Amino acid sequence: MEWALYNLGVLYADQGKPAEAEAIYSRALQGYEEALGPKHTSTLDTVNNLGNLYANQGKLVEAEAMYTRALQGKEEALGPKHTSTLLTVNNLGILYQNQGKLVEAEAMHTRALQGYEVAIRPELLCSYIPALNTMFAFGDLFSQTDRKDMAKVMYTRALSGYTTVQGPSSKWCIRIEGRLQALQLMPAENETSHHILEEARTTKSKSRLRRLFNKLGT
Incomplete structure (x- = not known):
């Protein structure tokens, strides 16, 4: 029963019906908690998906609570380097990025990408969608x-990975190409400035960058 509810929640989320998806996920979560316990992987997957739903709705505090719970549970149940754990690590990194917590976001993206590089064979990494998603988010950061x-x-x-897996006309390829073109329009960097970027940035310049990438569709 819970499995069917979970899949129905996924369907509603994919259809852009967040209210219906939230109601179904909540029912599935309650069922999993009662039948399997709060730390079962099926329970944690539902918690993670609720985090995704909240994040997409802009409910960042609620999303962070869900992701944190899912991550702690997966670390205990599966280990810190399991691909399911790393998926939640990446989700939390993107959330931190959207909250402006860039130091925390970078730590999460680094952990996720390094974990994928260990867990996935090198010849498969370039076609593993979760790893590509982390690379994309890292590029934005x-x-x-x-x-x-x-x-x-x-x-x-x-871009290379998405092109292989989804084709050059996929929405992800188009988005990345737009970002690469935007980078070409930015002033050339002074190579010696990398060590002092955090101190040198101004609030005004950060705001311009955020507006630029928002226009490109984050």
């Missing part, structure tokens, strides 16, 4: 923090 060259590396890696 590097752009936000004025690390243009590092952003290009991450965007290019992600």
Whole structure:
């Protein structure tokens, strides 16, 4: 029963029906908690998906609570380097990024990508969607923090993978190409400035960057 509810929640979320999805996920979560316990992986997957739903609705506090619970549970049940754990790590990193907690976001993205590089065989990593999603998010983070060259590396890696898996006309490829073009329009970086970027950035310049990437569709 809970499994059917969970899948129905996924369907509603994919259809852009957040209220219906939240109601179904909540029912599924209650059922899993009663039948399997709060730390079962099926329970935690539902918690993670509720986090996704809240994040997409802009309910960042609620999303953080769900992701944190899911991450703690998965670390205990599956280990810190399991791909399911890393998926929640990446989700939490994107959430921190949206909250403006860029130091915390970078730590999460680094952990996720390094974990995927260990867990997934090298020849498969370039086609593993969760890893590509992390590279994409990392590219956005590097752009936000004025690390243009590092952003290009991450965007290019992600673009190559998405092109292979989904084709060059996919929405993810189009988004990354737009970001790469935007980077070309930005002033060239002074190579010696990388060590002092955090101190040198001004609030005004950060606001311009955020507006730019919002227009591109984050």
